[in-house]
Amino acid sequence: MIKCGGLAARFLLGLVASLAGLSPLRADDADAPNGDVSFTFTHGNSAVIPCKFILNSLLIQVPTPDKKFVYLLFDTGANAPMISREFAEKMRIRSGGEVPAMGIGQDVTVSGVSGGIDFSLGGLTFHGAHWIILPSSTLEATYGLPVVGVLGMDLLKDLVVRIDFPAETIEFLRRSAFQSPAGAADLPLTPSDEGYLVEATVRSVATSATGHFLIDTGNNGTLELSRRFQDRHPELSFRTFARNGATGVGGTLLTSEAICPALSLGSFSLRDSLVDLDQTAQGVEADIDGIIGNEIWRRFNLVFDLPDNELYLQKNTHFAEPFSYVTAGMNVLASGSRYEMLTVHEVLPGSASQRAGFQKGDVLVALEELGSAPLTMANVYPLLHRAGICHFTVQRDAEKLPLTLELKNPVR
16 A cells, blocks of 8 residues: 555645656555665765745656656655656556555545656656556646656655755755764654654643654645544643645545644744644544644754654754744635636635635636736745735636635634
8 A cells, every 4th residue: 555645735725757667566566666766866976956845845846858847746745756647648657557545535546556767856866766656636736837746755765865945955865975964953763654753742731742743745734633643642632713624645634723832843842833633534644643744844954864764853044933823714726738727626614715705616817915926826825824815806607706805813
């Protein structure tokens, strides 16, 4: 079973391949399709690769044979690399077997598996990699960019990975070329079937509990506590103030939102972060204590020493930024050849978006607060996560309607 950990976007509520042999995947490869993958660097023992930090996600730009670019989501919550079926067909990457894939939803997706493929990330080439080919993917629609897949962790298990969020770069290094960063906190990583886990302590108003949480850069949220963790620690008490949800492989997971007075990671303590409380035990989350997403990780410079199972943390310039508790309660997806059409896909009952009159199927035509900036996912997303008033024009059937979305801080 391939676990897709996060690969999850909170509601907006806010390869490039030269084909090698396409041998069929053996049954005993299904749990570790990249056990024998190798890699080479173009220069020396490392490669620094630019990325884009959009919608709280790390997107690695990758050239394609037609001299265009696509993006891969850097997702530490996915234990295998994945590409969409549409992109696989475009690149003539054929499936050599099948494997079930599980994400945050209740459904298990039967996915194809490619044969061994060589592909490059600008200075780093992987040899003989197997890719999970997802029969359906909403990555492009979620980001409004040609995001065709996910860079999963079993490709990287023999590498050190350094993420610099302010500089928007990811560096991949051989273990022999790595020296631990001076002054960084060193936390042990625990490999699991779900991904890499790190110990953290969650504090509620009156007490605290410690668990092991999935490090999930494919999740653009903060802290998520599984139903299992909540049931094991009934002493933890949070005052919820909103409903939310996340979409990913296998469907949707509904959550309630609250504030976590403190989240401790080694010697670091983050105050008053948003916490999502899972309403059901389903998908990958059913078997873990919870998830820590990119709204937490972007506050650190991260180093994953995967051969030695160590995580290094250093504060960066984002560390002291306050957390936002604003929730629009609306999921927007992009379509069109240039991702120019933004359509409301889902509206949560009782949300600010429902009160404003948004309906499923509404097409966003204009947003006054953007001024002359284009109406793109990257530009709309930040406005749906901060307090204020947004003046939209939407197309509904044959009508253009003005809708005013008022987003308030629900806890102050």
